[in-house]
Amino acid sequence: MSQGELMEEGKRQMRVCNACRYCEGFCAVWRAxxxxxxxxxxxxxxxxxxxxxxxxxxxxxxxxxxxEFGINPPRLFAAxxxxxxxxxxxxxxxxxxxxxxxxxxxxxxxxxxLFSVISLVTQGRVFGAEGGLFYTVLSEAVLEAVFGALALxxxxxWGLGAWRFWRDIRTLDSSAVQVRDILQAVRYALSLRHLGGxxxxxxxxxxxxxxxxxxxxxxLDFASTCLAAYESHILxxxxxxxxxxxxxxxxxxxxxxxxxxxAGLLYVKLGVNRDTVDEGAYxxxxxxxxxxxxxxxxxxxxxxxxxxxxxxxxLVIHLSFVAALFFTAPYSKFGHFIYRCxxxxxxxxxxxxxxxxxx
Amino acid sequence: xTASVACDVLVVGGGNAAMAAALSACDHCxxxxxxxxxxxxxRGGNSRHTRDFRIMHExxxxxxxxxxxxxxxxxxxxxxxxxxMDEGLARLVVERSEALPAWLSQQGVRWQEPLAGTLHxxxxxxxxxxxxxxxxxxxxxxxxxxxxxIWYDAMLEDIDIAGNVFGSAQVRKNGEVVxxxxxxxxxxxxxxxxxxxxxxxxxxDAADNFIIRGTAYNQGNTIDLxxxxxxxxxxxxxxxxxxxxxxxxxxxxxxxxxxxxxVPFGIVVNQRGERFYDEGEDFWPKRYAIxxxxxxxxxxxxxxxxxxxxxxxxxxxxxxxxxxxxSVADLAIRLGLDASRVQQTVDTYNxxxxxxxxxxxxxxxxxxxxxxxxxxxxxxxxxxxxFYAYPLRAGITFTYRGVRIxxxxxxxxxxxxxxxxxxxxxxxxxxxxxxxxxLAGFGLTMGAVVGRIAGEGAARVAR
Numbered sequence: 001m002s003q004g005e006l007m008e009e010g011k012r013q014m015r016v017c018n019a020c021r022y023c024e025g026f027c028a029v030w031r032a033x034x035x036x037x038x039x040x041x042x043x044x045x046x047x048x049x050x051x052x053x054x055x056x057x058x059x060x061x062x063x064x065x066x067x068e069f070g071i072n073p074p075r076l077f078a079a080x081x082x083x084x085x086x087x088x089x090x091x092x093x094x095x096x097x098x099x100x101x102x103x104x105x106x107x108x109x110x111x112x113x114l115f116s117v118i119s120l121v122t123q124g125r126v127f128g129a130e131g132g133l134f135y136t137v138l139s140e141a142v143l144e145a146v147f148g149a150l151a152l153x154x155x156x157x158w159g160l161g162a163w164r165f166w167r168d169i170r171t172l173d174s175s176a177v178q179v180r181d182i183l184q185a186v187r188y189a190l191s192l193r194h195l196g197g198x199x200x201x202x203x204x205x206x207x208x209x210x211x212x213x214x215x216x217x218x219x220l221d222f223a224s225t226c227l228a229a230y231e232s233h234i235l236x237x238x239x240x241x242x243x244x245x246x247x248x249x250x251x252x253x254x255x256x257x258x259x260x261x262x263a264g265l266l267y268v269k270l271g272v273n274r275d276t277v278d279e280g281a282y283x284x285x286x287x288x289x290x291x292x293x294x295x296x297x298x299x300x301x302x303x304x305x306x307x308x309x310x311x312x313x314x315l316v317i318h319l320s321f322v323a324a325l326f327f328t329a330p331y332s333k334f335g336h337f338i339y340r341c342x343x344x345x346x347x348x349x350x351x352x353x354x355x356x357x358x359x
Numbered sequence: 360x361t362a363s364v365a366c367d368v369l370v371v372g373g374g375n376a377a378m379a380a381a382l383s384a385c386d387h388c389x390x391x392x393x394x395x396x397x398x399x400x401x402r403g404g405n406s407r408h409t410r411d412f413r414i415m416h417e418x419x420x421x422x423x424x425x426x427x428x429x430x431x432x433x434x435x436x437x438x439x440x441x442x443x444m445d446e447g448l449a450r451l452v453v454e455r456s457e458a459l460p461a462w463l464s465q466q467g468v469r470w471q472e473p474l475a476g477t478l479h480x481x482x483x484x485x486x487x488x489x490x491x492x493x494x495x496x497x498x499x500x501x502x503x504x505x506x507x508x509i510w511y512d513a514m515l516e517d518i519d520i521a522g523n524v525f526g527s528a529q530v531r532k533n534g535e536v537v538x539x540x541x542x543x544x545x546x547x548x549x550x551x552x553x554x555x556x557x558x559x560x561x562x563x564d565a566a567d568n569f570i571i572r573g574t575a576y577n578q579g580n581t582i583d584l585x586x587x588x589x590x591x592x593x594x595x596x597x598x599x600x601x602x603x604x605x606x607x608x609x610x611x612x613x614x615x616x617x618x619x620x621x622v623p624f625g626i627v628v629n630q631r632g633e634r635f636y637d638e639g640e641d642f643w644p645k646r647y648a649i650x651x652x653x654x655x656x657x658x659x660x661x662x663x664x665x666x667x668x669x670x671x672x673x674x675x676x677x678x679x680x681x682x683x684x685x686s687v688a689d690l691a692i693r694l695g696l697d698a699s700r701v702q703q704t705v706d707t708y709n710x711x712x713x714x715x716x717x718x719x720x721x722x723x724x725x726x727x728x729x730x731x732x733x734x735x736x737x738x739x740x741x742x743x744x745x746f747y748a749y750p751l752r753a754g755i756t757f758t759y760r761g762v763r764i765x766x767x768x769x770x771x772x773x774x775x776x777x778x779x780x781x782x783x784x785x786x787x788x789x790x791x792x793x794x795x796x797x798l799a800g801f802g803l804t805m806g807a808v809v810g811r812i813a814g815e816g817a818a819r820v821a822r
Contacts, residue, residue, distance in 0.1 A: 015676065015678050016616050016678050018676050019615070019616040019618075019675065019676055019677060019678040020614070020615050020616045022410060022489060022490030022491075022493075022615065023489060023490070024471070025471035025472060025486070025488045025489065026488070026489060037672055037676050056489060056493075057489070059492075059493070059496060060489030060490060060492050060493035060496070061492065062407045062408055062490070062491065062492045062612075062614050063614065063616070064400075066400060067400075067612065068609055069616075199467075199496075199497075199500060200496055
């Protein structure tokens, strides 16, 4: 289906939904639909990213396939989300190359080669480095340069995507966003308020908890990394840190959260009704979960083996996974939280305005 | 040889009343088989298109505001019944409705918070979260958990009744004939609105132009079998409840999205380009309840709602886009009507419109004088292009014809007395309380109340 056809199909389905409104008690998306009579392409992108894919609606819908109306919001919104990532991402031209599982694998291989070459050139010791001395494999300066550049790439990619999306989903009559809208959106996001799940699909209700595992696990790992940087640069305490240190503890808890969360979500995916998913979105979600899982697993493996002679290769592999995750981040499912959070901010703002006007 | 199975209670049908009966029979220790004529996706008959129960309550509840007394509920029923109502059964349904929300919640049905969108019925009606199909999913999940056997694509072909005792049923399941012997049976297989040839007997060729809003599986064969076996009929065979729907709706199963409520905001003309009824007579739901019947009696069973751009966003959006033109005459041509006749109708109407303050939420003072029929409220000149039109047809929601039951839900016999072990519930007994008229949410309430009574009664007989 072309972009134009997808938009037309989206508007057709939304017109049916807005004439029915039986789903209005389910989640934010339905209220956002009801607040409008006509739909712009950007409205569809807004609804799609507001949708948390819990699927309550499609199993409640009397007009879902095989009904001739063919209403299938989860599949529609998944396809529209994919389209919105492609549309708003920067830099756009690479989107096709780096999305999905293969994009990630190529990035991993590239990073592996890059790190090995750098290590060789800078006379690091991939093999034979011992005692958890990571910087004898790749020097601190090299790591800072590579990951600094990747962070810049990621922030620019996400930031520009976010700006384009935000500009698009707002209209001339949109009110100014207030701090309380942002706080409300943060509350929605941190609690995954709209990721309820449905009893009509096995394990669906576990998704929220697995997602919490992934998200908070990632946050803990990020905190661990920041803390390590602080210890290294400010306190001049070099890695390896003891297992009982906050850096390692945070890393372990976060890593386990990621591992359990990703594995759980992958398992849930196996049981979903494939009629309710968009195949592209399904594959890209799966690829992202695998990439996160590999980062977490290789990180924990590195911790386990850091005092042995294979530390060097494991470090290179782990860093390659991390680098590939960041490098593909603007194009992978990773960026979904940006669009979803912005959609939630927009929703919080609309919700406040409609409450004020008494609708 | 025909395969044969046995159970305590056989339930014929798979909607709200049938599942209420099945679960209730199961809770009273009966083994139950449910036969649903439709395939799994379409299970639940018209219940999958429903949205709310009308519930009596003496104090505010989690999901309902204020109070709704039994007397007020009964008054509401009497108002729509047009003088013909079984008071005893009506009172029973009203009184038992109070216990429904808790029982339904136990079956896994969830409820929607009272919202602005729920048609201002938050005091009298409870809305299922996600609507009828979500409710049916909950019913079936619970039934499966309780090991009730559910047969899809299973149609009742014949019943074996000796005197006033039901013995067995012949069922065609996925093309194969199976005989089910049961100690008791509950019939809850809906009405016959999807049986066009049956409608044609009473409505002639007009039946071909009706839209059936609900399931295509409500063929009335169960009613037919029961009446042939000596059950006492109830309700007029011509009677149905119909609303105005978009004329472009699918023949069957268009459900709620085909409704159209543009009528009070403009005028409605028939195929001859003439107005035929006061478009501003009353509010929803009375308006909702009469326009289907009005259109069913027009030539070709079609009408056209004509409005101008002043009011195009004043009613619920329609699933089909309106037909648009820059002049009334052009609009008439697009609709295939006589342009000069429609222009004349609009001009005459416009000239009759009196000044007033347009207030769509009230019975306002915008009316016509000196035009027949008059428009008593919300009358504004149709003068601001572009002009819009929606084709309207009669969308049949349900039928009233069925079998008479007693207060214990037993099927009554035409020759007097009642069936010993056969019960009925749902749309096929709707005519026992209302022979005409419509009260939002009453159908589901009566279905669940009578279904529970029937299921419990059937289980007691079986023991």
